[in-house]
Amino acid sequence: MTPFIDQLQTALGRCGNPVLVGLDPQADLLPEGILPKQRDTGWAELAKGFSSFCRGVIDVVSPLVAIVKPQAAFFEQVGPSGMAALADVIQYAQSKGLLVILDGKRNDIGSTAAAYARGFLGREGQSAWGADAMTVNPYLGDDSLKPFVDVATQRGAGVFVLVKTSNPGAKMFQDLMSGPRALHQHVAAYVEQLAQQTLGAGAYGSVGAVVGATHPEQLAQLRVEMPHTWFLVPGYGAQGATARDTAAAFDGHGHGAIINNSRGIIFAHRRGEYAQRFGSGRWQEAVEAATRDMIDQLRAETPAGRLAAR
Amino acid sequence: MTPFIDQLQTALGRCGNPVLVGLDPQADLLPEGILPKQRDTGWAELAKGFSSFCRGVIDVVSPLVAIVKPQAAFFEQVGPSGMAALADVIQYAQSKGLLVILDGKRNDIGSTAAAYARGFLGREGQSAWGADAMTVNPYLGDDSLKPFVDVATQRGAGVFVLVKTSNPGAKMFQDLMSGPRALHQHVAAYVEQLAQQTLGAGAYGSVGAVVGATHPEQLAQLRVEMPHTWFLVPGYGAQGATARDTAAAFDGHGHGAIINNSRGIIFAHRRGEYAQRFGSGRWQEAVEAATRDMIDQLRAETPAGRLAAR
Numbered sequence: 001m002t003p004f005i006d007q008l009q010t011a012l013g014r015c016g017n018p019v020l021v022g023l024d025p026q027a028d029l030l031p032e033g034i035l036p037k038q039r040d041t042g043w044a045e046l047a048k049g050f051s052s053f054c055r056g057v058i059d060v061v062s063p064l065v066a067i068v069k070p071q072a073a074f075f076e077q078v079g080p081s082g083m084a085a086l087a088d089v090i091q092y093a094q095s096k097g098l099l100v101i102l103d104g105k106r107n108d109i110g111s112t113a114a115a116y117a118r119g120f121l122g123r124e125g126q127s128a129w130g131a132d133a134m135t136v137n138p139y140l141g142d143d144s145l146k147p148f149v150d151v152a153t154q155r156g157a158g159v160f161v162l163v164k165t166s167n168p169g170a171k172m173f174q175d176l177m178s179g180p181r182a183l184h185q186h187v188a189a190y191v192e193q194l195a196q197q198t199l200g201a202g203a204y205g206s207v208g209a210v211v212g213a214t215h216p217e218q219l220a221q222l223r224v225e226m227p228h229t230w231f232l233v234p235g236y237g238a239q240g241a242t243a244r245d246t247a248a249a250f251d252g253h254g255h256g257a258i259i260n261n262s263r264g265i266i267f268a269h270r271r272g273e274y275a276q277r278f279g280s281g282r283w284q285e286a287v288e289a290a291t292r293d294m295i296d297q298l299r300a301e302t303p304a305g306r307l308a309a310r
Numbered sequence: 311m312t313p314f315i316d317q318l319q320t321a322l323g324r325c326g327n328p329v330l331v332g333l334d335p336q337a338d339l340l341p342e343g344i345l346p347k348q349r350d351t352g353w354a355e356l357a358k359g360f361s362s363f364c365r366g367v368i369d370v371v372s373p374l375v376a377i378v379k380p381q382a383a384f385f386e387q388v389g390p391s392g393m394a395a396l397a398d399v400i401q402y403a404q405s406k407g408l409l410v411i412l413d414g415k416r417n418d419i420g421s422t423a424a425a426y427a428r429g430f431l432g433r434e435g436q437s438a439w440g441a442d443a444m445t446v447n448p449y450l451g452d453d454s455l456k457p458f459v460d461v462a463t464q465r466g467a468g469v470f471v472l473v474k475t476s477n478p479g480a481k482m483f484q485d486l487m488s489g490p491r492a493l494h495q496h497v498a499a500y501v502e503q504l505a506q507q508t509l510g511a512g513a514y515g516s517v518g519a520v521v522g523a524t525h526p527e528q529l530a531q532l533r534v535e536m537p538h539t540w541f542l543v544p545g546y547g548a549q550g551a552t553a554r555d556t557a558a559a560f561d562g563h564g565h566g567a568i569i570n571n572s573r574g575i576i577f578a579h580r581r582g583e584y585a586q587r588f589g590s591g592r593w594q595e596a597v598e599a600a601t602r603d604m605i606d607q608l609r610a611e612t613p614a615g616r617l618a619a620r
């Protein structure tokens with residue numbers, strides 16, 4: 001079983017960029033024509049619309065990027081049929097050669113954490129959902145993280161543990177000082193241990209960390225404290241972080257991070273320049289343009305440019 | 311819209327006990343006859359078995375207790391059909407007069423947290439899942455909790471925020487000291503504020519806290535620090551806490567807590583005394599006996615006895 005981190009590095013090297021496209025379908029932001037024009041759209045129709053929209057995004061981005069991240073919450077919001085759409089989207093993305101991180105920020109105590117891990121991680125019948133990796137919340141401590149690490153290791157899957165999230169409220173608990181270090185640094189130290197226990201062929205492990213680009217100084221500090229931990233970096237675009245803000249997430253080879261953009265790519269047809277150029281009718285062209293622009297910006301302003309140069 | 315906390319207190323008063331039955335279906339623990347006897351049980355068959363098993367538990371416990379707590383992880387583990395089973399179980403429990411807390415320990419940044427809240431909270435078409443309350447993880451801070459509080463308030467639903475979980479690893483981060491208080495006490499102080507903002511007719515709010523009975527001293531301390539916060543208390547039974555360990559969760563009127571038991575009730579047919587008396591064939595009688603025994607123990611050894619006396 002090839003470790004997840006090696007699959008990820010190979011895929012990123014092939015694409016030459018670290019862009020992670022977030023699949024966050026929201027009914028009121030979908031392009032025209034995706035949902036039927038009836039007044040009361042039921043859950044099943046919404047779910048079908050989400051699936052068709054995400055497939056449309058995947059068709060456009062799969063030749064350009066290595067990896068996508070469906071956000072479980074938006075699929076769950078429309079009930080069981082939304083969850084069927086989520087499974088469809090995971091499978092479709094993989095059929096187009098993409099790696100899939102399920103963003104569910106799950107966790108629970110031991111045996112329940114194991115149920116999440118076994119349920120979500122691992123392709124080809126190893127799990128019901130078949131994701132390549134998932135996001136996990138650290139609040140419950142080491143024995144809640146261990147089942148994810150174990151299952152991921154067995155199945156060639158990955159885990160990204162929340163360390164410092166991108167939202168303004170992240171500071172409330174994550175920045176509380178305990179001794180000389182903030183809570184998120186205590187979490188970081190443990191995640192770095194897990195990364196070291198799951199090393200692939202290179203310097204990084206299959207256990208990674210979620211670190212927001214909206215806190216560039218903390219991002220830089222965590223890069224130093226977590227030399228073996230690959231970062232999943234949210235906050236670029238709609239949340240305000242620029243390409244330059246993400247630069248510190250990378251090592252000198254352009255490795256070490258994937259940079260997420262959800263709304264800024266998938267709903268590009270609603271945003272300024274792209275809205276003018278393409279509008280709702282040509283939304284897939286807007287997705288493509290926004291993806292290519294993000295790739296160019298990251299190549300120009302971060303060490304990720306070195307991924308493409310090789 | 312009757313606040314959740316008032317619905318909860320009314321229901322508990324009617325039943326005269328604070329038992330919360332956890333619905334954690336696991337394939338390898340189900341009684342014989344629930345799953346078909348073929349070699350390769352597919353996800354859909356497992357999901358159907360989970361639904362039928364949980365309905366069987368609900369049939370037994372609904373005349374005895376006020377509230378049940380399906381654990382999302384076990385349903386998610388079997389994929390989209392498991393999620394359909396979860397929806398079925400929520401609806402069936404409510405049709406039998408029970409309140410339902412969905413135990414998913416979800417959370418995410420603002421707009422995504424709102425999707426979870428809108429998706430899960432609120433009966434009668436207000437949400438796709440229709441739960442009366444849900445569990446939520448605090449790691450992401452105040453702006454991640456607010457959408458749950460807002461939606462819960464609008465829809466007469468409840469939220470239980472993880473404060474101190476019942477697992478051994480809970481201490482790793484939750485007990486880190488920041489100033490004179492542990493992290494979980496900082497979380498507790500904020501949750502208590504939210505409880506005060508969502509007061510029902512009595513002394514408690516519709517925002518509650520998850521506090522494990524496996525740490526009885528911390529439970530007692532948190533009861534003092536959180537006078538308006540209803541506790542959802544895991545850890546009784548299979549995790550080792552006794553009825554006496556839960557006593558500090560209650561106030562002098564026997565209010566203030568619901569005590570969860572999952573495996574100890576639903577899989578009673580596999581446990582010592584109940585296994586001998588009933589075995590797998592009469593598993594529903596084992597469920598009933600274990601529930602009645604737990605009710606008796608809580609009435610005898612905690613202030614919850616006063617619920618029944620009124």
